[in-house]
Amino acid sequence: MSQNKIVACKTHEVAPGQQKIVQLDRFSVGVFNLGGEFHALLNVCPHKGAALCEGPVCGTAAQTDERDFIYCKENALVRCAWHGWEFDIKSGEFLVDPSIKAKTFPVSVEGEDVVVHL
Numbered sequence: 001m002s003q004n005k006i007v008a009c010k011t012h013e014v015a016p017g018q019q020k021i022v023q024l025d026r027f028s029v030g031v032f033n034l035g036g037e038f039h040a041l042l043n044v045c046p047h048k049g050a051a052l053c054e055g056p057v058c059g060t061a062a063q064t065d066e067r068d069f070i071y072c073k074e075n076a077l078v079r080c081a082w083h084g085w086e087f088d089i090k091s092g093e094f095l096v097d098p099s100i101k102a103k104t105f106p107v108s109v110e111g112e113d114v115v116v117h118l
């Protein structure tokens with residue numbers, strides 16, 4: 001766990017399925033609430049540098065064994081507004097190529113505070 005712990009917001013400020021963008025030191029950070037579990041991503045898209053965390057929290061379409069697609073991973077992804085790349089909020093992984101990652105930060109909840117470890 002990193003040494004630099006900063007209170008990003010209060011838990012009640014980010015509803016489930018929502019995000020809040022905060023400035024922490026020199027970083028713009030998106031704090032996401034996934035069903036009561038908090039995660040943090042650097043607000044910079046690894047593709048071309050857009051404000052990744054301003055994109056919608058969403059799911060995605062996945063192909064089945066048939067010729068169908070299903071909607072899955074609902075509210076587990078953020079979709080960059082510039083070119084639509086989808087990132088897993090927990091891991092930061094780009095769905096199409098997991099070797100490309102958005103920067104994540106560890107998060108802890110201390111009382112009512114959401115604390116990001118930079």
Ligand code: FES
Pocket residue numbers: 045046047048049050080081082083084085
């Ligand atoms: S800058 Fe984010 S998908 Fe291109």
